Amino acid sequence: MSLKEYVKKRDFKKTSEPKAGLSKDKNHLMFVIQKHDASRLHYDFRLEMDGVLKSWAVPKGPSTDPKNKRLAMMVEDHPFDYRNFEGIIPQGEYGGGTVIVWDQGTYEPIEEIKGKKAQEKHLLKQLKEGSVKIKLHGEKLNGEFALVKTHGMGENGWLLIKHKDEHASVKDITKSDKSILSGKTIEKMEKSSEKVWQHGHEEDVEEELKKGSKKKAIAEPAEEIQGAEEPSPAIDTAAILKKAPKSRFPAGIKPMLATLVDEPFDDDDWQYEVKWDGYRALAFINKGEVELLSRNKKSFNEKFYPIHKILSGWKLDAVIDGEILVLNDKGVSNFGNLQNWRSEADGELVFYVFDLLWYDGKNIMELPLWQ
Incomplete structure (x- = not known):
């Protein structure tokens, strides 16, 4: 006890x-x-x-x-x-x-x-x-x-x-x-x-609800920045895969981790990503077998079984880089809930995929992220 x-x-x-x-x-x-x-x-x-x-x-x-x-x-x-x-x-x-x-x-x-x-x-x-x-x-x-x-x-x-x-x-x-x-x-x-x-x-x-019903100041809209949004370039997926080098199904891949810098910077060779506050994970899908691994190569197959089950239904061979997290009712990641997650009762489990490393016999790790 x-x-x-x-x-x-x-x-x-x-x-x-x-x-x-x-x-x-x-x-x-x-x-x-x-x-x-x-x-x-x-x-x-x-x-x-x-x-x-x-x-x-x-x-x-x-x-x-x-x-x-x-x-x-x-x-x-x-x-x-x-x-x-x-x-x-x-x-x-x-x-x-x-x-x-x-x-x-x-x-x-x-x-x-x-x-x-x-x-x-x-x-x-x-x-x-x-x-x-x-x-x-x-x-x-x-x-x-x-x-x-x-x-x-x-x-x-x-x-x-x-x-x-x-x-x-x-x-x-x-x-x-x-x-x-x-x-x-x-x-x-x-x-x-x-x-x-x-x-x-x-x-x-009810007292808390009354307090929460007070009007709040409406924020002024941010000044529009000219040229802030540029259309993404058109991507010919078939052509990209055709040019990609052939490769056997990979093993031992480690996810690319964030690099610590002193201050923000602007570089055409870099792209910003969201910090999700979850567990980094690699999914290896090959001939119907799925292995969901942490960045330290520990199996997530049983711990996060709903994600493993969904990936097992995918009819493809690929290596996927992403992050596992739990969302609250507002769609915000909650790391504490992720640490304590045991079942769907503990929150909505999500696997955000942000990179495809290998697909159908082709190594595409050298491609820029936007492709």
Whole structure:
């Protein structure tokens, strides 16, 4: 049991999320599912185990249809008192967004085991083995479920699966969208005047909205610069590739890195690029095989599996230079979210490609970037 990772990611002067807490129920294990509208809407599935809430982020939410296997990315342990947390986590804080308690209840292993301690011991063994089989007794979810560790979805990838029993149904259970505590939908919770934690003390959301509604000075348009934009030269791709030297599929390529200079300069041989604040990556696509590597040649195949999956569907042979990042709801790169990214629930993952180094048997590394 450890809450170090949980505490490390949060500033409790700014967020009202609980720090700790232990169960006083000596007979039953608790579970909770929280609907969480952060950078991406998802559901947090939490099981009391060993004094904490073992937690998984489920991007599409739970399903009562045994045919639907839902991706569940294991995240850091949460304190037991988190089971009743709902409200607003300030933007800019880890997991910033709105939370409601979507479902809650007790649970136990599918196997008949008497005593809470014995049940926990059995469940922890299953957790280590990568297959947790449980029976839920909630207000929305009931019956048997399984959490099964999967491969090809990163080191924390699991699947949440409903077993066939009398509670199985093809009905979309996520359409039951109200909190079991407050009776509010996540949209009503976000718009209500609930307390939000700001600057170390509680303030009213409506008061913040009033402050934010004050008129701001309108910026004067920048003076138009004559000749600032020139049309890009026409590019004959077929002719360029025809002239490019033939080459075997390359290995050991290192990405070109930024060069430190003392001051800005203007040189026809150089072009400016956006500093994306992400992870530099090279994609090697050859005969249906894809290798996504960091600048230090570490594999990103599992860590950033959605990008690897998309590249695997490309019907071409190429080496691509780009940068992986996570965008917030305003389309701005957030490096902290990228570092903590485990699934689509943690934000929109993007691979910005800015150079093609090798294509279809041709070495094109010597071409200028604009070509």
